[in-house]
Amino acid sequence: MQQLEIEIFPCRTDNFGVLLHCPETGETASIDAPEYGAILAAAERRGWRITHIFTTHHHGDHVEANLALKEHFGCEIYGPRNESVAIPGIDRAFGDGDRFDFSGHAVEVIETPGHTAGHICYHLPDSKLLFAADTLFALGCGRLFERPAADMWHSLQKLAVLPDETAVYFGHEYTLSNARFALTIDPDNARLQARAAEIEALRAEGKFTIPTMMGLEKETNPFMRPADPAIRRNLLMESRTNEEVFAEIRKRKDNF
Numbered sequence: 245m246q247q248l249e250i251e252i253f254p255c256r257t258d259n260f261g262v263l264l265h266c267p268e269t270g271e272t273a274s275i276d277a278p279e280y281g282a283i284l285a286a287a288e289r290r291g292w293r294i295t296h297i298f299t300t301h302h303h304g305d306h307v308e309a310n311l312a313l314k315e316h317f318g319c320e321i322y323g324p325r326n327e328s329v330a331i332p333g334i335d336r337a338f339g340d341g342d343r344f345d346f347s348g349h350a351v352e353v354i355e356t357p358g359h360t361a362g363h364i365c366y367h368l369p370d371s372k373l374l375f376a377a378d379t380l381f382a383l384g385c386g387r388l389f390e391r392p393a394a395d396m397w398h399s400l401q402k403l404a405v406l407p408d409e410t411a412v413y414f415g416h417e418y419t420l421s422n423a424r425f426a427l428t429i430d431p432d433n434a435r436l437q438a439r440a441a442e443i444e445a446l447r448a449e450g451k452f453t454i455p456t457m458m459g460l461e462k463e464t465n466p467f468m469r470p471a472d473p474a475i476r477r478n479l480l481m482e483s484r485t486n487e488e489v490f491a492e493i494r495k496r497k498d499n500f
């Protein structure tokens with residue numbers, strides 16, 4: 245079986261457009277639909293016909309182009325069961341643990357409530373790909389709009405069990421700000437220091453930081469590391485639960 249191909253391009257202000265393409269069948273999925281013109285241009289540039297949209301959550305900057313793309317390509321729209329009423333044009337709804345087939349590749353749905361109540365991530369175990377949208381960012385996590393911190397912490401733990409070599413595609417280029425914040429929480433982490441320097445350099449050249457890797461996130465993303473003794477010492481929270489430490493880190497980022 246041939247490898248899936250991925251095309252990444254900027255949409256709106258700081259969203260990513262992501263197209264997932266199977267060279268054997270020609271099927272192409274747009275991960276979310278942030279901007280019609282940018283997605284159409286990317287598909288035309290590659291000569292790909294969009295057959296699917298994999299929606300992660302209901303926010304406007306992720307579903308805005310659903311209906312226009314469906315009208316243009318006749319594509320099928322998949323999305324989260326727990327917020328399916330808010331997904332324009334949805335054809336099939338999926339919940340935690342559901343699996344479906346995309347061009348012979350298994351896709352596993354992981355529910356990750358937090359940013360929104362019904363947010364889902366799409367995991368392709370054979371290709372080691374995770375489309376995490378606004379749940380897990382490079383060095384960050386999504387803001388808590390619809391669920392408490394405890395739910396998001398639980399969601400991130402579900403992602404953390406995926407293999408370290410999993411490539412993580414996320415919804416926004418927030419990485420530079422996330423890196424600067426991460427250093428305030430975990431200043432003595434040498435791996436994080438090195439990564440922050442790389443990110444400063446990449447962004448200075450206008451380059452994107454997507455994708456990241458699950459193993460790297462577990463080593464450097466403070467939202468994945470509330471159990472870390474140095475972080476706990478730094479926050480004066482050595483005897484608190486992981487959930488409480490996570491909530492404190494999220495609160496500090498909101499005010500960063």
Ligand SMILES: [Zn+2]
Binds near residue numbers: 301303306359378
């Ligand atoms: Zn969102």
